[in-house]
Amino acid sequence: MSLLFGPVKSRRLGLSLGVELVPSKICSMDCLYCEVGKTTTLTTLRASYLPWEEIEKALYEAKEREEEYEVLTFTGSGEPTLNIHFERAVEFARNLIKKPISVLTNSSTLNIETVRRALSEVDYVLASLDAAREKSFKLVNRPAEGVSLREIIMGLKNLREEMKGELWLEILLVKGVNDSEEDLKVLREVIEYINPHKVQLNTVVRPPAYAVAKPLSFEELEKVRAYLGERAEIITPKDKKIEGISFKRNLEELLFDYLSRRPAPLTELTEVFKDSEELKRVLQNLIKEGKIKRLLYQGEVYFSA
Ligand code: SF4
Numbered sequence: 001m002s003l004l005f006g007p008v009k010s011r012r013l014g015l016s017l018g019v020e021l022v023p024s025k026i027c028s029m030d031c032l033y034c035e036v037g038k039t040t041t042l043t044t045l046r047a048s049y050l051p052w053e054e055i056e057k058a059l060y061e062a063k064e065r066e067e068e069y070e071v072l073t074f075t076g077s078g079e080p081t082l083n084i085h086f087e088r089a090v091e092f093a094r095n096l097i098k099k100p101i102s103v104l105t106n107s108s109t110l111n112i113e114t115v116r117r118a119l120s121e122v123d124y125v126l127a128s129l130d131a132a133r134e135k136s137f138k139l140v141n142r143p144a145e146g147v148s149l150r151e152i153i154m155g156l157k158n159l160r161e162e163m164k165g166e167l168w169l170e171i172l173l174v175k176g177v178n179d180s181e182e183d184l185k186v187l188r189e190v191i192e193y194i195n196p197h198k199v200q201l202n203t204v205v206r207p208p209a210y211a212v213a214k215p216l217s218f219e220e221l222e223k224v225r226a227y228l229g230e231r232a233e234i235i236t237p238k239d240k241k242i243e244g245i246s247f248k249r250n251l252e253e254l255l256f257d258y259l260s261r262r263p264a265p266l267t268e269l270t271e272v273f274k275d276s277e278e279l280k281r282v283l284q285n286l287i288k289e290g291k292i293k294r295l296l297y298q299g300e301v302y303f304s305a
Pocket of ligand 1: 027028029030039078079
């Protein structure tokens with residue numbers, strides 16, 4: 001399977017081509033709400049989870065497909081910075097690719113100077129900080145031993161000061177877990193301290209790893225947004241709309257790839273993959289072959305690989 005994913009129309013980044021740096025599901029956290037599923041390897045160990053040769057090959061392919069996307073995003077079905085080749089991959093991509101580069105991270109490796117230095121060179125870092133209180137942090141993110149909330153906050157503060165591009169802080173709120181008044185009060189103070197370029201609020205919009213994770217309503221998110229101040233914005237799609245995807249590869253392969261990363265409802269797949277008749281036929285085939293399944297979440301049918 002190629003390490004490239006998409007391009008997908010992301011509300012935050014535009015047309016984004018993903019580069020997966022860790023296989024499913026290697027992560028330093030096991031978040032209640034994770035849309036990729038439960039973490040199977042919970043670790044802080046940085047290792048060659050995918051060999052450099054594969055990453056290099058994917059980046060050369062991304063170069064060839066440069067016309068197809070607006071931003072190249074390092075991500076993974078887990079934490080991308082756990083790959084020991086992360087710093088090299090960023091540097092290589094910066095020299096090779098003309099388009100902006102972004103990274104999605106759970107912020108757990110920001111205490112490592114080389115990781116921070118690599119991140120400081122990209123255009124957008126989308127870093128997670130779901131809670132600023134130890135108890136809620138442990139409940140919502142279920143971190144590996146050795147992941148320290150204090151070091152995450154310090155790492156974010158340092159990264160903000162070092163960044164040439166922009167730091168966008170993502171806060172995902174789970175009802176009754178990290179959305180109390182006390183949680184939001186401390187989060188607001190920490191946001192002031194870190195001073196990110198943007199604060200992006202989200203909630204549980206896809207089937208979570210743990211059924212206990214429930215979403216906030218849009219109205220509740222609005223109240224939090226108002227409380228957190230001007231730089232906060234809600235990124236939860238009201239209508240879960242994702243615009244069209246441009247692709248040249250085989251639909252079955254693309255669809256399976258897409259659903260391997262995260263479950264998606266038919267409405268989203270129809271918008272992303274456009275041809276709904278062909279899409280339904282391919283979905284049926286994948287179900288028959290046992291490659292994907294249906295899931296019911298919040299009254300909506302999702303497909304998941
Ligand atoms: S949401 Fe991100 S940080 Fe949390 S378990 Fe999933 S991949 Fe890891």
